[in-house]
Amino acid sequence: MSIDISDYLVPDGVVLGCDAVDANEVIGLLADHLRKAAIVKSTYGAAVISREAIMPTGLPLGDGFAVAVPHTDPEHVISSGVAMATLSRPVMFGSMDDPDKKIPVSVVFELALRSKDEQIEMLTAIGQLLQDEGRLRRLSSASSTEEVTSILNSKH
Amino acid sequence: MSDKKIVLVACGTAVATSTVVANSIEEEMSARGIEVETRQCKVTEVPSLVDGVDLVVSTTPLPSNLPKPAIVTLAFLTGIGRDQEIEKIADILTGKAAGAH
Numbered sequence: 306m307s308i309d310i311s312d313y314l315v316p317d318g319v320v321l322g323c324d325a326v327d328a329n330e331v332i333g334l335l336a337d338h339l340r341k342a343a344i345v346k347s348t349y350g351a352a353v354i355s356r357e358a359i360m361p362t363g364l365p366l367g368d369g370f371a372v373a374v375p376h377t378d379p380e381h382v383i384s385s386g387v388a389m390a391t392l393s394r395p396v397m398f399g400s401m402d403d404p405d406k407k408i409p410v411s412v413v414f415e416l417a418l419r420s421k422d423e424q425i426e427m428l429t430a431i432g433q434l435l436q437d438e439g440r441l442r443r444l445s446s447a448s449s450t451e452e453v454t455s456i457l458n459s460k461h
Numbered sequence: 462m463s464d465k466k467i468v469l470v471a472c473g474t475a476v477a478t479s480t481v482v483a484n485s486i487e488e489e490m491s492a493r494g495i496e497v498e499t500r501q502c503k504v505t506e507v508p509s510l511v512d513g514v515d516l517v518v519s520t521t522p523l524p525s526n527l528p529k530p531a532i533v534t535l536a537f538l539t540g541i542g543r544d545q546e547i548e549k550i551a552d553i554l555t556g557k558a559a560g561a562h
Contacts, residue, residue, distance in 0.1 A: 360473035360521065364539050401478075401520055402535050424477035428538070432481065436540035 308426040310387060310414070310434065311457040315342050318388030318415075319450045325390070328398045328410070329354050332375050335388035335415040344386035345417045352377040353415065361399025363408045366435060370445075371408040373398040374431060376416035376424075385423055388415040389453065391445050411445045433460070465496040466554040469511060471504045471519040478520050478538065485537040486518065489547045495554050516553050 318338040325331035336350030353375045362374045375398075395409035414431060418424045434441060440456055447453045468486055472478035483499035490497040502510050504521045511517060517531040520538065530553045536546040552558035 364535055365541070366539055367541055400535075401473075401538075402533050403522060421476055421480075425480045428477045428481050432538050432540070435538065 308423065308430055309457065310427070310430050311454050313385060313387040313418075313423075313427065314454065314457070315339060315344055315386040315388055316450055317342050318344070318386065319453055320388075320390040321447060321449070321453070322393045323390040324393045325396055327396050328357060328373070328375075331390050331392065331396055331413055332357060332415065335375075335390055335413065339386060339388050339415065339417050342386065344382065344384055344388075346381050346383060349377065349381040349417065352381045357399070359404075361401060361404050363398035363400045363410055364435065365400055365408045366438075366441070369395075369409055370441075371395070371398070371400075371410045372412045372414065372431075372435060372441070373410045374414050374416055374428070376418070379419050382417045382419050385419045386417050387427065388417070389413065390415075391447065412441070465498055466490075466516070467514040468497050468499045468550070468554075469507065469514040469517045470499050470501050471507050471517065471521070471523070472501075473504060473521050475501050475503045475506070482518060482520060482537040486550060490551065490554065493551050495551060497554065516550065518550065 332353050333350050339345040356377045357375050363371050365371045390413045392411050395411045397407040398410045400406040400408050444456045470479045470483040479501040483501055504519055511527055511529050517529055519533050523531050534546050536543040
C-alpha cells in the first residue's frame with residue numbers, strides 16, 4: 306500500500322498564507338475546517354492541541370525551515386483526511402525530538418487518519434516530501450489549492 | 462546463538478513513527494549485510510524493554526542513563542543527516558563504535 310498526500314487532502318482544509326500567531330491557533334483553525342467537512346468530531350481540535358503540548362510534532366529541516374504534523378487518536382476522526390496550512394509568518398512548534406526546543410514552522414499538515422496503515426503510509430509520503438526541498442519550498446509559497454495539489458502530485 | 466542484532470525503536474505512541482523508522486533501519490542494515498530484528502514501543506516503555514536489545518533508536522527524548530547505546534534522531538523522517546545516522550547505527554551494531562550511553 307502506498308498513498309499520496311493529495312488523495313487525502315481536504316480541499317476546504319487548505320489554508321494558504323495563514324496569519325495565525327501560534328501553534329494552537331493554526332491547529333484550531335485547521336481542526337475547524339476538518340470538522341465542517343465532517344472529517345473529524347468536535348473533540349478533535351482540543352485533543353490535537355493537548356497531544357501537541359506533550360508530544361510535539363515539529364520537524365526541523367535546516368535553514369530555519371520546519372514542518373509540523375499535528376494529529377491525535379483515531380477515536381476523534383470520522384473519516385480519514387488531511388488539512389494543510391502555509392504560514393505567512395512561521396509559528397513556533399515544539400520539536401519532536403526535543404519538546405523544549407521551539408522551532409519556526411512554515412507548513413503544517415494536520416492529520417486525521419483512521420487506521421494505523423494510513424498513518425504509516427502518510428508519514429512515509431510526508432517524509433518523501435520533506436526530503437524534496439524544491440517541492441517543499443514551492444508548496445510553502447503556493448497561492449491556490451490547485452497549485453498545492455499539483456505540487457504534491459509532481460513527484461520526481 | 463544468532464548474530465542477529467536487536468534494535469528497539471521508540472516514538473511517542475508506538476503507532477506510525479516508529480514503524481517508519483524501523484522499516485528504514487531494517488532496509489538499510491539488510492543492505493549492509495547486518496541482520497537486525499526491530500521491536501517497537503512507546504518511549505515510556507523503553508526502560509522496561511531495554512534489556513536484551515543492542516541499540517535504542519527514538520524520535521522523542523529518551524530517559525537518561527539507559528544501559529544500552531541510544532540514539533535520538535529525526536533523520537528517518539526528515540532525511541537530514543540520514544546517512545550519518547545509518548553509519549552510526551551500523552557501527553554500533555557491528556561493534557565498531559561504543560555509541561552514546
